[in-house]
Structures are given as C-alpha cells and as structure tokens.
Amino acid sequence: MKKIDFRKIETRPTFEGKTMLQDISKTLGNKIRQNVDDIGLKDFASDIYYKGEVEVDKNKALVIKAVMDIAKYVIYIKEAVYPLLDEIVKEEEEEERKREEKQNNKSKK
Numbered sequence: 001m002k003k004i005d006f007r008k009i010e011t012r013p014t015f016e017g018k019t020m021l022q023d024i025s026k027t028l029g030n031k032i033r034q035n036v037d038d039i040g041l042k043d044f045a046s047d048i049y050y051k052g053e054v055e056v057d058k059n060k061a062l063v064i065k066a067v068m069d070i071a072k073y074v075i076y077i078k079e080a081v082y083p084l085l086d087e088i089v090k091e092e093e094e095e096e097r098k099r100e101e102k103q104n105n106k107s108k109k
Contacts, residue, residue: 002088004081007052011080024077025052028064031071036063058092061085 006025013020029049033042041063047054056064065085068078 001055001057002084002091003053004056004084005053006048009077009080011076013076022077022080023052024081025049028067032063032067035067035070056085056088058089061088 006028007023008021009024010019011022012018025048029045029047032045032048036042036045041060044054044060044063062085065082068081073081
C-alpha cells in the first residue's frame with residue numbers, strides 16, 4: 001500500500017515540453033464513482049475527489065487502471081499514473097509470493 005496524491009501528478013503533455021503538476025483528483029474521483037458498483041470503491045472515489053491524497057493498495061490500483069482505460073484518459077496522464085500503480089501491484093505481489101513461499105516451507109517441515 002502506498003499514498004498517491006492525485007492533486008500533484010507530474011505529467012509531460014508534449015514531447016519536448018517541461019513536466020507540470022496536474023490535479024486529476026476531481027475527474028478521477030468522478031470517473032471511479034461512475035464506473036463501479038461497490039460501496040467501498042464509491043467511498044474510495046469520494047476520498048480521491050475530496051482529499052486528493054489516498055492510500056492505494058493492489059486492488060485499488062487495478063481498479064484505477066481499469067477506470068482510466070474505460071474513461072479513455074489521454075496517454076500522458078496514463079504515462080504519469082500507471083508506473084505509480086504498477087509499483088504498488090508489483091510490491092504487493094512480491095509480498096504475497098514471499099508469504100506463500102514461507103507457508104510452503106513451514107508445511108514441508
């Protein structure tokens with residue numbers, strides 16, 4: 001789990017332009033709200049919308065990516081957000097793998 005501040009996403013809208021901070025919290029919060037049917041995710045969308053900075057775990061990272069695809073976010077926003085989400089997924093999958101490995105080693109004894 002990791003905090004992401006969706007009010008301060010560093011983007012590069014043009015090939016040669018400088019990076020800039022963009023606030024995607026309002027649009028992302030609304031898009032998640034409009035595309036999920038889970039109460040917990042609706043609350044998560046509300047936190048993104050109103051707070052901007054939220055704790056994101058693997059499942060929420062996958063939801064955000066799916067919603068960004070459905071909502072057809074432009075590529076430079078995806079290029080900024082997806083690596084943050086992918087890092088969360090990768091870290092949690094590595095932790096899960098280590099836990100399973102530890103369990104398997106215990107059961108072999």
